[in-house]
Amino acid sequence: MRMERLTPQELELLNSKVGLKYLIREDEIDVDRALEKSKAEVELRILQERLILVHDWVIQQKRQVIVVCEGRDGAGKSGIIRRISAHINPRHFRTVALPKPTEDEVRQWYFQRYVSVLPKPGELAFFDRSWYNRAVLEPVNDFCTEQEYQQFMGQVNEFERMLVESGVHLIKLYFSITKEEQARRFDLLKRHPLKKWTVTSLDFKAQKHWDEYTEYKERMLERTHTDHAPWWIIDSNTRGDAANEALSRILTELEIAMYRSGSH
Secondary structure (H helix, E strand, O other): OOHHHOOHHHHHHHOOHHHHHHHHHOOOOOHHHHHHHHHHHHHHHHHHHHHHHHHHHHHHOOOEEEEEEEEOOOOOHHHHHHHHOOOOOHHHEEEEOOOOOOHHHHHOOOOHHHHOOOOOOOEEEEEEOOHHHHOOHHHHOOOOOHHHHHHHHHHHHHHHHHHHHOOEEEEEEEEEOOHHHHHHHHHHHHHOOOOHHHOOHHHHHHHHOHHHHHHHHHHHHHHOOOOOOOEEEEEOOOHHHHHHHHHHHHHHHHHHHHHHHOOO
């Protein structure tokens, strides 16, 4: 883009702190890219301000909110959650990212470990991966039996119905990336001196088993997309756009609930 084609508003944005940050970040100045990222950041700030107001409603009205964040390895779920939640009240918000189950947890009802970390009244919880591990990750990597997988698929919709009927606001987001973008991100992480430790053995399998992951993912989305707990697909190939789209969806769902309750 030639500078003379910029509108006065775009020039003002590029001359702001946000715009200058993105202009000088790269070795070569890319006006189009800087403008795109600047617009996304400005939009995110506006959305974050709306989230603060909605979160206040959640706190005051003692609501329980779960945002399930699923997607392939490398889809940017953790970073997107951090961007979305950067400015909300930390005393009434948390991220749930459960480790590998213990021996006792393996023997108990599968959903029990998730029930124990459900949000309290007045709390918003992001699940960075969730009970849907059993729908995709576990069967692909032989972490569960076929019987355990089928049992999960037969119970999950009713489990979510019980959550919703008990007053929990359940929002399910699936972050989607292409195979090429996943490979590019893994390569960047492996070469980054401060982040290469984040690449796990499962990440190395992700590309090899791409088609198998796709098969289980599509089955999950088809069989667990319900009226009471629908899936919302977020294009995550561009992290900034994905964060804005995800936050917009969260706000839409919660603002609808807020206005229907008449307590806004």
